[in-house]
Amino acid sequence: MAQTSYGGYAGSWLTVTPLNHAHDGCGTSSDDLSSDWEVEETRQVPKPSAWKRVRNLVRCTPFIQTYKKQKYPWVQLAGHQGNFRAGHHGTIFKKFNSTEVSCFEKLMKDVLRPYVPAFKGKIVQEDETYIELDDLLVNFENACVMDIKIGVRTYSEDELARAKGNPKLRKDMYEKMIQIDSNEPTEEEHRLKAITKPRYMVWRETISSTSSLGFRIEGIKKSDGTTSRDFKRTKTKEQVMAAILDFTDGFSSAINKYYLRMQNIYDALAKSEFFSSHEFIGSSLLFVHDKQNANIWLIDFAKTVPLPLHLHISHQDPWKVGNHEDGYLIGISNLLSIFKTLNEKAV
Structure with a gap:
């Protein structure tokens, strides 16, 4: 893929993009791609020449809407209305969250940097503070987008205690x-x-695969514009495989590219100082492909917090209140196994 000033995709860098229809960047609704009690996100994507005219945000997860009478498709994979707005060429603005900023500042110096949206700093517009991120969908055409939330729980221990x-x-x-x-x-x-x-x-x-597999599908948007968020009861590996096969139907090379990217992510997590020192809650993997390309990024770090001092977690041991285990590697391992199986069947 083409590369940005922060790197390309496979093995280099990312962008959080505009869709010809389309999440990670565009957004989600409160009861669709994200869990019902947590903050979700939004993303918009108009054409550069029209960006200055775009002022309102769309909340749809990966649901497509239009701005006024002109067709400006947006995608919102996991968010609340007002969280995102159009940025500069190739970027989006996401509402400021101090926890997420802290994460991005550290991630830009970590081995996980090629696997997260490039962070370009904070910006103030119309008295509102945002963070500027590369748009991950910018180099895709008629992209297919899938949001998968990773971990055995999507609420923090503090949230549960409160x-x-x-x-x-x-x-x-x-x-x-x-x-x-x-x-x-x-x-x-x-x-x-x-x-x-x-x-x-x-x-x-x-009720979903969150507890059984350590991840759950939040929403899917296909290249023809059709969307689905009905995955609340998608719980077994077989059900997940069927959903992924439907998501990649017609794109023969996507499964293999996703599998290789998943392997790279798994290896990077094992080497990451950031990952070893943080509790990952409510974070997702964003899957994006079109006819030529396929890629995956880690997104959403508003609930990713440093572990208490002197506490080490494996990211794969059973969670009990107080041990801060998030099950992130349980989800990644199960997803990697699923893509390995699908890739072998496709050969």
Whole structure:
């Protein structure tokens, strides 16, 4: 692929891009690609000549909308409306988050740098502070995009502790629960028509592959513009394989390229000082391909925090409250195994 001033893609650098339709950069809705209690992200992508006219943000995950009467497709893989706006040529602006900035500053000096969006600093526009990132989709045409959230949980230990410390009954979370499984609430919860946030948070992870495989598909956008976010009950390897095969259908070289990139990511994580010293929560892998290219990046670091002093985690041991294990390598290993199997079958 073509390279940016921060490097290219395979083995070099990245960009977080504009789509001809299209997430990582474009955005997501609150109940689609990301978990229902966490902050999601948004991304937009207009043509350079029209960027100055673009002022509002679209929230769709990888859902396509238009700006006024002109067709400016955007993709939002995991976000809330207002998190992203068009940047300069080949970049996007993402709403400032001090935790994420700290991560990017460290990642730019880490062996993981080729596998994350290039960070270009902070910028203030219209009294709002953003961080500027390369647009990962800029070198793709009619891109297919998939967001996969990695780890055995998408909430931090602090989030869970705060929720348990203030266990208010939530009617909105009860409604979300019964939309997925009307038999899940207890008789008492049905009577109250409400559940607590901790109850919802823990249950939400058990119904998808998050708890069983250490990752879950958040959303998919295909080259023809069709999108899907109905992966809440995608739990087994077989179901995940079927979804990935559908995602790559018609793009014969994508599976092999994804497999090789996954191997590189796995190897880089083993050498990364940043990875060994941080708890990865709510972070995703962004998969993007078109007819010629395919690539993967690590994105979303708003919940990725340094581990407590003198604490070491394996990223693959079972999580118990207090041990800070995130299961990140469980998810990466299972994904790598899946792509290895699919790649062997495709040969």
